[in-house]
Amino acid sequence: MVAVDRTLPSDESRALFELVQDLCAKELAPRAAEYEAAERFPREVFRTLGQAGLLSLPYDEQYGGGGQPYEVYLQVVEELARHWLTIGLGVSVHSLACYGLANFGSEEQKGKWLPGMLGGDQLGAYCLSEPQSGSDAAALTTRAVLSGDASVYTVNGTKAWITHSGQADFYTLMVRTSDNGAKGISALLAEGDTPGMSFGKPEQKMGMRGSVTAQVLLDGAQVPAERLIGTEGQGFSIALSALEAGRLGIAACAVGVAQAALDAAVEYATARQQFGRAISEFQGVGFMLADMATSVAVGRAAYLAAARRRDAGLPYGTEAAMAKLFCTDMAMKVTTDAVQVFGGYGYTADFPVERYMREAKVLQIVEGTNQVQRLVISRTLTRP
Ligand SMILES: Cc1cc2nc3c(=O)[nH]c(=O)nc-3n(C[C@H](O)[C@H](O)[C@H](O)COP(=O)(O)OP(=O)(O)OC[C@H]3O[C@@H](n4cnc5c(N)ncnc54)[C@H](O)[C@@H]3O)c2cc1C
Structure with a gap:
């Protein structure tokens, strides 16, 4: 793997990172290709990460974070995604699902x-999208709809595209409690075994x-009123605030996948011989590797700059949208170039780069498509 020069801020975070690298080598790397091919959900890996404290990193220690x-x-998150996107993205989605209650x-x-x-x-699962x-x-x-004695909400509808649907223990649900547009949306925290809630294929x-x-199907689901987060009508701002933070998670995942593609491409290009020498010695390939490495480093700098603003208590929404946009488009290009470096072998399942290319695509779509990120960014330019 290509060495990554990280700037971690403390001895504690450096020790944490060593633990993460160890878990990635022992628990993620040996499983990723096999589980992806078998379409098998790695619940036990999330448990192992949870026991190591990695499912709660950005949250308050007072509550176990x-x-x-x-x-x-x-x-x-980047390092986890470098070894297995299903895990990196899963950790980011879990954080997103906790965000409403925590904040x-x-x-x-x-x-x-x-x-x-x-x-x-x-x-956890975060449930905003619907089929329409x-x-x-x-x-x-x-x-x-709140019951007459204000004790329970009866929920009807369908949530679509929900990561961890049917696997999660809790679901942050955005629901409509009045017809007042975005101001009529509320956030409920439903348990996985809520009566009337089931899961699609x-x-x-x-x-x-x-x-x-998968879809989350709500057919008269009974959610206790005490599980309303914030006030009625506050749900959409909770959802958007969570997504602002979540987009940084997607940007970090994209850098992880791109780094994995770069790692594989460098290793292959130094080993593969054509015309009597390693293909990395041909400028056409070497320059491609140089561009890939530059893009990954710039992407990492972009999400870290936004993260440091957040850590300093500064507004970071525009920077998060920029990081999500740049890093995910970058990951699409870098993973596609990695397939090119591998030639015909890159187009087969014998090497992981075709998987990285397929995985990168979804990052341009989730948590606000990249067209939506451009809307967010352009609005700050034209409506300051
Ligand atoms: C693998 C996966 C996991 C997901 N996980 C979750 C999850 O856990 N929770 C959750 O709530 N959702 C989840 N989603 C849903 C995801 O957030 C949506 O797919 C995404 O927001 C886009 O919505 P859509 O698919 O309905 O596309 P549409 O909104 O129908 O968009 C279709 C196309 O039109 C473009 N478009 C739409 N409006 C505009 C506009 N105003 N200007 C320019 N272009 C526009 C879009 O960019 C896109 O290219 C997941 C999706 C996938 C694929």
């Missing part, structure tokens, strides 16, 4: 549920086949 800055958390929940709610959610055994509302997320129609995906993506 790791108390790590985003700068550190995201580099961990908008009452002290009582946090005390009651957050330690369990951050404890390592549980896995993707980019236009505020058009969601899943309806929650997993989608047959281009890549990341080890990760389950």
